Amino acid sequence: MIEVENLTKYYGDLAAIRDLNFRVERGEILGFLGPNGAGKTTTMRILSGYMPPSAGTARVADFDVFDDSLEVRRRIGYMPETVPLYPEMSVRSYLAFMARIRGVTNRKGQVDAAMEACHITDKADTIIGKLSKGYRQRVGLAQALVHDPEVLILDEPTIGLDPKQIIEVRELIKELGHERTIILSTHILSEAQQTCDRVLIINEGEIVAEGTSQQLTDRLTRGTLLHVQVAQPGPEVIAALSRVPGVTGVEPEDGGSYGVTCAQGQDCRTAIAATVVNGGWGLLELRAIEMSLEDIFLKLTAEDTATPVLDEQTEQTVEGR
Amino acid sequence: MRNTLAIAGRELHAYFVSPIAYVVTAAFLLLSGYLFAAILLISREATLRYLFGNLTTILLFVAPLLTMRLLAEEQRSGTIELLLTSPVQDWEVVLGKWLASLGLFAGILLLTGYYPLILWRYGNPDWGPVLTGYGGLLLLGGTLLALGTLTSALTRNQIVAAVLGVGLTVLAWLIDALSQFAGPPVSGVLTYLSLSSHFFDFLRGIVDTKDVLYYLSVIVAALFLATRVLETRRWR
């Protein structure tokens, strides 16, 4: 449905994205995961026909986003990061206007359907400027849906929402994903994992990893880091923890805490709990530490490029001895 | 055209809920009403010629105030991103915006319609110059609004758009002021370029196709440039 080849965009001298290559199949929800400034918005703006790429091509439904821009725009619904709305209009008249400039003939029906899908029917006659942030976000989504597009491009659709609204919007996106191809961007790992079929991780304008949510989760949970806190710390605790099957490392921290690394695919939490309790050291806390996006990048880049370099160095030191 | 009208319709609606449109309309009507009364009392002639002549000066300032938000506000709020990612051509956006301002201006002119009615009630006005005068004002107004639309495309700040707009309209109106000091070819060009040199025939009841074509060309050129400005904004 979407094919991107060597997509590059320069702002002046700054390359916001460099040689992006990816595909999105029909009916797939693709997550675009990356920190601020990674180039997510830039990519989405190119796909939506807002601005042309500096180099490379992007095709949506077999139409080039630059050469057949109008055809592409007819087929996509786009929600920009800022969720631009006309504050003086009512929800209904705003959606009717967006439907009109996208050539919808059955406007009343489509506007009603979009409001229903986004659960904003009760706010149909409210002036947009008076809506809460959560409702505005949904009006933005409804706007992207009103012409029943094949492709939805959603730029950080849950940013600035409270946790309850975030869950609602994620559910909504999953519902919408049953019939449509969706690309959504986010800087929250768990959001990409929960909402998307496949995730593409982008950093500083380049794709650093790609895979299904499951693959990504497996890859990242390789060597889970656990946080263990005991009441009576001591060297014997470290020794005992290191002997637990599956544990690959124990790092003492302040206040009787230990950072414990487990080998990939092993959950050593039960064994660790048992060891601490049996030793009589008093288990205060035991939890898995969630990786931040920064950790992920460190990890992914370490896997892809740094590892061989490290190996070489180790070999050299070994030879040198 | 369907898209153009949709955009124009939305913009007209936005005018009616914005204080700017009401303030500008009220100020224009107040000033023109005052001038109408003053000129009538002094000249005691059943003509709108002097009034229309004076209104041009006010228009130079009013037009940019009506157009300042057209494209600047869309760029500031980001709604331009929605328009430019909808299956709408850039020129349709620009044309729709300008048409909305022209519609509002035509409405304002209509509200001055009671001046000729007063003249007709108490005197015997020559209807020819009144009608061509209104036609000339509409053409001139449309041209000034097109220049204002252009400056509104240049910036995301409404105030900057208005200031640039006034600068441009006043310059285009007065550009022939120095023509008597310039040599023959330059002076001719300056006079031809000036908005004012094409206006006053309308007030005498004369409609010269050359003048009409001149205003229409300036409108087309300004709207074309505004479209190009919008296009180049995509490339940033």
Ligand SMILES: Nc1ncnc2c1ncn2[C@@H]1O[C@H](COP(=O)(O)OP(=O)(O)O)[C@@H](O)[C@H]1O
């Ligand atoms: N209009 C612009 N002009 C200049 N630089 C820009 C512009 N938009 C984005 N950038 C830069 O391009 C990079 C990528 O930005 P963006 O695509 O917005 O990233 P993201 O959406 O992932 O946060 C950033 O370094 C940002 O500062």
Ligand SMILES: [Mg+2]
């Ligand atoms: Mg962004």
